[in-house]
Amino acid sequence: MSEPRRAAAETETQAGALAAALARPEPPPLMREQALETVKDAIISGRLPPGTRLIEREMCAALGVSRSIVREVIRQLEADRLVQVAAHRGPRVAELTAKTAREIYDLRAELEVLLVKDFIRNAADIEVTQLVALAPEVAAAAAANDIDDLVVIMRHFYGVLVVGADNTVAADILETLHARISRLRVLAMSEPGRISCSVREISEIVAAVEARDPARAEVATRAYVNAARDAALRQIARG
Amino acid sequence: MSEPRRAAAETETQAGALAAALARPEPPPLMREQALETVKDAIISGRLPPGTRLIEREMCAALGVSRSIVREVIRQLEADRLVQVAAHRGPRVAELTAKTAREIYDLRAELEVLLVKDFIRNAADIEVTQLVALAPEVAAAAAANDIDDLVVIMRHFYGVLVVGADNTVAADILETLHARISRLRVLAMSEPGRISCSVREISEIVAAVEARDPARAEVATRAYVNAARDAALRQIARG
DNA sequence: CCTCTTTTTTTGTCAGACAATCTGACCGTA
DNA sequence: TACGGTCAGATTGTCTGACAAAAAAAGAGG
Incomplete structure (x- = not known):
């Protein structure tokens, strides 16, 4: 009984390896996905500020797609809470209140x-090494006061974290939260003194991860996010 | 300067109160929302089991709407992770692996x-009372072994919790997670002994909330969810 | 200045079309 | 029989055009 099943399992495994090796990461991109990415990026970057009306016809013209796609x-942006839709009134880029920001x-x-x-539990050593290697990069970008670069590096940081942590559910949700506060995060980073402070906090997180010390990592992570929250809320309070 | 603004604010407030009082909670329901609710309910209840293909034309016929709506x-169900869509292959009701279930x-x-x-921090006394009043209902439904009733009561329980906690972000995300594991939750509840166990756990949560003791509530809540998780994972393991 | 109409804009929905792609059946060959 | 190749049908992805209903804007009148 086990012979044929073993054989089947083997061919399956081989096929799986083949599929993984040959998988094109870029199957002919769907219009819908390109359009989604374009609009999402425009919202996240702040080029479409909160409250902006998203009129279907205009979106069609701007994106070069049909109303169906728009x-x-x-609907996807609505589900991600990046736009708010009132019936018969059309979608607007979502506003972010202080209360909602605090909740996020x-x-x-x-998360x-x-x-x-x-990450501490699941990540391979090489992934820990990758994370550790990012700490000096963060420090360098901070020293140069290059916020754009810092944003890129932090995105990379979270990328490594998410892969090593191997928790898709939490990663997906964290990504939607990050998207919702992305403008705010950049604003908060431009607060004087915030950058050098966050460098220290991130270093502490990395150090705790390197030591594989969950309790220490928890304290460090909370300190980092709470400080970021307070900076963000100050920015909102200032208008 | 403040006089006219006060007056304006007052009429605005009055108008707002009127609008709130007369607001029909049911503005002519959009086809799309009805359709969404119908399909979502079918998935959550398990009438559309995981893996089921959702063919557009068939959905149109079944729901009586056009392809645009479908x-x-x-797209909304995809964003909620209730369906998985492979390009050119169409959507299927999402499968739930043991790993994903554990993460959820x-x-x-x-959450x-x-x-x-x-809830402990924000809820009014009356909301605490409402929650406390649900504990005996849970016990009664459990004693009668009426799982359907228990599901309804637990939905009510979470409704009270969410309103009192006044945290929309967390509530929304918790709702999507509950939706993804809803079949599993019912399955887990039918495990012998699980119901009476969960009654005790829920009572302890309620007692902790009534005492407004966050630390105790945390312990109780973790115990409840972890027990539910273990029961759910056992169900998955059994197939 | 406020209020009531009338237009204009925009959304919500449908129907039909067509190319690109996937699936499964069929078929010849070894 | 097992395997690789071909072809027709099913299905998705996208576009266009249409129209009723709702909301917003513009005018008219007091």
Whole structure:
């Protein structure tokens, strides 16, 4: 009984390896996905500020796609809470109140703590090394006061974290939260003194991860996210 | 300067109150929302089991709507992770692996802890009373072994919790997680002995909330969700 | 200045079309 | 029989055009 099943399992494994090796990461991109990415990026970067009306016809013209596509994209952005849609009134880029921002940061803290702990538990040594290698990069970008570069490096940081933590559910949700506060994060980083402070906090997280010390990592991660939250809320309060 | 503004604010407030009082909670329901709710309910209840293909034309016929609507609905379900869509291959009701289930339950624990703590901090006394009043109902339904009733009561329980906690972000995300594991939750509840166990755990949560003791509530909530997780994973393991 | 109409804009929905792609059946060959 | 190749049908991805209903804007009148 086990002979044929073993054989089947073997061919399956081989096929799986083949598929993985040959998988094209870029199957002919769907219009819908390109359009979604374009609009999402425009919102996240702030080129479409909160409150902006997203009129279907204009979106069609701007994106070069049909209304069908635009409407599907809107539905996805709505589900991600990046746009708010009132019936018969059309979608607008979502506003971010202080209350909502606080809620997002508080939940973000829990998610990042969860991910860092999972990273400590699940990540291979090479992934830990990758994370450790990012700490000096963060420091360098901070020293140069290059916020754009810092954003890129932090995105990389979270990329390594997410892969090593191997927790898709938490990673997906954290990504939606990050998207919602992305403008705010950049704003908060431009607060004088915030950058050098966050460098220290991130270094501490990395050090705790390197030591594979979950309790220490939790404290460090909470400190980092809470400080970011307070800076963000100050920015909102200033208008 | 403040006089006219006060007057304006007053009429605005009055108008707002009127609008709130007369607001029909049911503005002519959009086809798309009805369709979404119908499909979502079918998935959550298990009438559309995981893996089921959702063919556009068939959905149109079944729901009595056009393809535009069906496709918009699919996009929303995709964003909620209730369906998985492969390009050119169409959507299927999402499968739930043991790994994903574990991740969902672990995150659910964090979210419910967060919400319970917020409830303790923010809820009015009357809301605490409402929650306390649900404990005996849970016990009664459990004693009668009426799982359907228990599901309804637990939905009510979370409704009260969410309103009192006043944390929309966490509530929304918890709702999507609950949706993804809803079949599993029912399955887990049918495990012999699980119900009476969960009654005790829920009573302890309620007692901790009534005492407004966050630390105790956290312990109780974790115990409840972790027990639910273990029961759920056992069900998955059994096939 | 406020209020009531009338237009204009925009959304919500449908129907039909067509190319690109996937699936499964069929078929010849070794 | 097992395997690789071909072809027709099914299905998705996308576009266009249409129209009723709702909301917003513009005018008219007091």
